[in-house]
Amino acid sequence: MEPFTTHTGVGVPLRRSNVDTDQIIPAVYLKRVTRTGFEDGLFAAWRGDESFVLNKPEYAAGTVLVAGPDFGTGSSREHAVWALQNYGFKVVISPRFADIFRGNSGKAGLLAAQVDEKVVQRLWDHLEEHPGATVTVDLESRTVRAGEGPGAIEDSFDIDDYTRWRLLEGLDDIGITLGHEADIAAYEATRPSWKPATQHA
Amino acid sequence: MGKTLAEKVWDEHVVRSAPGEPDLLFIDLHLIHEVTSPQAFDGLRLAGRRVRRPDLTLATEDHNVPTVDWDKPIADPVSKTQVDTLRKNAAEFGVRLHPLGDVEQGIVHVVGPQLGLTQPGMTIVCGDSHTSTHGAFGAIAFGIGTSEVEHVLATQTLTQAKPRTMAVTVNGSLPEGVTAKDLVLTLIAHTGTGGGQGYIVEYRGQAIEELSMEGRMTVCNMSIEWGAKAGMIAPDQTTFDYIQGKPEAPTGADWDAAVEHWRSLRTDDDAEFDAEIVLDAAEMTPFVTWGTNPGQGVPLGATVPSPEDFDDETDKIATEKALEYMGLEAGTPMRDIKVDTVFVGSCTNGRIEDLRLAAEIIEGHTVAEGTRLLVVPGSVRVRLQAQEEGLDKIFIAAGAEWRGAGCSMCLGMNPDQLAPQERSASTSNRNFEGRQGKGGRTHLVSVPVAAATAVRGTLSSPADLVPALQEA
Ligand code: SF4
Numbered sequence: 001m002e003p004f005t006t007h008t009g010v011g012v013p014l015r016r017s018n019v020d021t022d023q024i025i026p027a028v029y030l031k032r033v034t035r036t037g038f039e040d041g042l043f044a045a046w047r048g049d050e051s052f053v054l055n056k057p058e059y060a061a062g063t064v065l066v067a068g069p070d071f072g073t074g075s076s077r078e079h080a081v082w083a084l085q086n087y088g089f090k091v092v093i094s095p096r097f098a099d100i101f102r103g104n105s106g107k108a109g110l111l112a113a114q115v116d117e118k119v120v121q122r123l124w125d126h127l128e129e130h131p132g133a134t135v136t137v138d139l140e141s142r143t144v145r146a147g148e149g150p151g152a153i154e155d156s157f158d159i160d161d162y163t164r165w166r167l168l169e170g171l172d173d174i175g176i177t178l179g180h181e182a183d184i185a186a187y188e189a190t191r192p193s194w195k196p197a198t199q200h201a
Numbered sequence: 202m203g204k205t206l207a208e209k210v211w212d213e214h215v216v217r218s219a220p221g222e223p224d225l226l227f228i229d230l231h232l233i234h235e236v237t238s239p240q241a242f243d244g245l246r247l248a249g250r251r252v253r254r255p256d257l258t259l260a261t262e263d264h265n266v267p268t269v270d271w272d273k274p275i276a277d278p279v280s281k282t283q284v285d286t287l288r289k290n291a292a293e294f295g296v297r298l299h300p301l302g303d304v305e306q307g308i309v310h311v312v313g314p315q316l317g318l319t320q321p322g323m324t325i326v327c328g329d330s331h332t333s334t335h336g337a338f339g340a341i342a343f344g345i346g347t348s349e350v351e352h353v354l355a356t357q358t359l360t361q362a363k364p365r366t367m368a369v370t371v372n373g374s375l376p377e378g379v380t381a382k383d384l385v386l387t388l389i390a391h392t393g394t395g396g397g398q399g400y401i402v403e404y405r406g407q408a409i410e411e412l413s414m415e416g417r418m419t420v421c422n423m424s425i426e427w428g429a430k431a432g433m434i435a436p437d438q439t440t441f442d443y444i445q446g447k448p449e450a451p452t453g454a455d456w457d458a459a460v461e462h463w464r465s466l467r468t469d470d471d472a473e474f475d476a477e478i479v480l481d482a483a484e485m486t487p488f489v490t491w492g493t494n495p496g497q498g499v500p501l502g503a504t505v506p507s508p509e510d511f512d513d514e515t516d517k518i519a520t521e522k523a524l525e526y527m528g529l530e531a532g533t534p535m536r537d538i539k540v541d542t543v544f545v546g547s548c549t550n551g552r553i554e555d556l557r558l559a560a561e562i563i564e565g566h567t568v569a570e571g572t573r574l575l576v577v578p579g580s581v582r583v584r585l586q587a588q589e590e591g592l593d594k595i596f597i598a599a600g601a602e603w604r605g606a607g608c609s610m611c612l613g614m615n616p617d618q619l620a621p622q623e624r625s626a627s628t629s630n631r632n633f634e635g636r637q638g639k640g641g642r643t644h645l646v647s648v649p650v651a652a653a654t655a656v657r658g659t660l661s662s663p664a665d666l667v668p669a670l671q672e673a
Contacts, residue, residue: 033239177358197257198255
């Protein structure tokens with residue numbers, strides 16, 4: 001996992017609340033055997049509609065998704081996070097995330113930044129007025145920024161300390177465990193010889 | 202205070218523990234199959250990681266392999282991709298694989314024990330909820346998700362909070378004709394499907410001690426169906442006798458050392474469980490399900506329950522919905538329910554003893570008109586053993602289909618499925634809506650009930666069969 005410190009990228013205003021994981025990626029797209037390629041199915045039902053935000057060229061290169069409250073509800077599928085990442089998203093901003101989605105995001109390295117609902121409104125307005133405008137998300141200072149001058153948006157976001165630490169260090173679950181590799185090796189050295197093995201030297 | 206069996210095995214596998222954090226647990230055996238492993242391997246690849254202990258990892262193809270024409274290419278594209286991907290991954294990461302056509306191929310939970318890889322005191326995981334089967338040997342064995350599969354592949358460990366412990370004590374002896382399957386179905390009907398939530402369960406008592414290893418596996422297999430994290434049975438002479446001589450069992454001095462250690466794997470007399478359930482085996486009878494979860498069961502001699510039989514509002518609604526899905530009328534004697542398909546197989550009841558029992562009951566009879574009987578051995582070894590004993594001939598003579606090894610109609614991921622509204626009596630473990638095919642209706646039963654049902658065409662026990670001789 002790449003460490004995440006700060007990110008600046010095109011913001012995508014998704015004016016919807018209660019976006020569940022079936023909407024993020026419908027079940028029919030789950031048949032692959034890889035961790036990549038799920039961008040095909042991202043918001044599949046909506047992408048048939050020409051006016052859907054991701055179909056507009058200005059937003060096509062989006063990396064920061066700004067969504068309404070209760071993002072990621074529904075089934076616990078990790079594919080929802082993969083689909084967003086495969087598409088190119090690095091950050092999702094929402095006033096409220098479903099717990100499992102938030103957990104899956106942190107594990108996979110997608111930043112789920114929780115902000116005040118008013119901030120989402122202002123970001124939506126700004127991004128619609130200036131299609132293709134960027135949003136900066138600074139994990140060290142826990143701030144989101146967009147725009148310049150008097151109308152500039154700058155506010156803080158919430159993320160728990162543990163997830164923030166993992167993202168800053170770029171540590172996934174396996175990386176954390178491998179940090180204890182000496183313990184694992186020490187344990188392995190004590191295993192009795194009669195324990196079974198599937199392959200023999 | 203002493204320790205329970207579960208605590209002993211757990212403590213022996215703690216690699217690292219820190220206050221307020223879950224333990225890091227070493228995994229002795231990691232079993233892999235084609236459905237839940239592809240993305241785990243792909244995750245390793247993306248991160249440039251390797252499999253830490255290929256020598257503690259074993260892969261088989263089981264969930265969606267065909268049980269007829271298994272020498273031809275797999276017709277379903279998704280299944281084929283999953284199987285091909287497993288083969289590619291196993292080769293790339295150096296994992297031992299028993300593919301379709303190999304003599305050790307079969308359902309992952311049948312293959313581990315028959316190879317002698319499943320032994321007392323181990324930690325065993327697999328991306329499959331019925332991994333609890335291996336607990337029959339006194340191992341801690343449980344199912345994990347795909348991201349955990351990746352974690353185990355990369356580190357041979359898992360981060361786990363220590364579960365609570367529960368004892369299920371089954372006193373007395375099972376009456377003649379009542380099996381391990383009836384025992385566990387009775388237990389689940391007693392506790393409900395969530396009764397074991399958060400517990401590692403130890404099954405104990407006279408009835409459990411009297412079970413064969415295969416019967417013990419049937420009981421532990423269904424632990425997950427009442428929500429338990431895992432089920433275990435303390436190893437004893439029955440366990441040791443079963444393991445001795447198996448291909449991967451210890452030999453010579455290693456065997457002696459192993460057995461000496463295994464004998465210590467018993468719950469201490471002064472140990473305390475967090476919860477306890479006591480049942481009486483002598484009161485048990487053949488038990489079958491009428492609904493759409495494994496807890497919705499009654500004795501075979503009973504009738505389909507009515508929503509009114511339940512006090513709890515949620516139970517009333519659940520019963521109503523289940524009866525509608527199952528196409529059943531309250532008050533119908535279970536024995537009057539007509540069945541289209543009988544499935545003998547799965548990791549619950551697809552081992553050699555199960556096939557012997559089915560053949561013994563079916564011998565000299567024929568499958569009822571309008572009913573089909575599918576016999577699917579749990580592994581190629583089971584199939585070969587059955588053929589050596591001539592069981593295949595008995596099944597074929599009775600009009601049954603004698604299939605290749607795999608999960609088959611247990612979950613209908615391969616072409617073995619129920620048609621909408623088709624009704625089955627199945628020796629598998631799940632009767633969820635659509636489990637065996639969209640709209641399919643499943644009654645979970647024991648092997649003797651399955652065999653007798655195939656002969657009569659309605660839910661039956663062997664006692665209902667007119668002796669074959671008299672029929673002639
Ligand atoms: S036989 Fe059924 S329950 Fe057992 S592993 Fe296969 S699909 Fe799962």
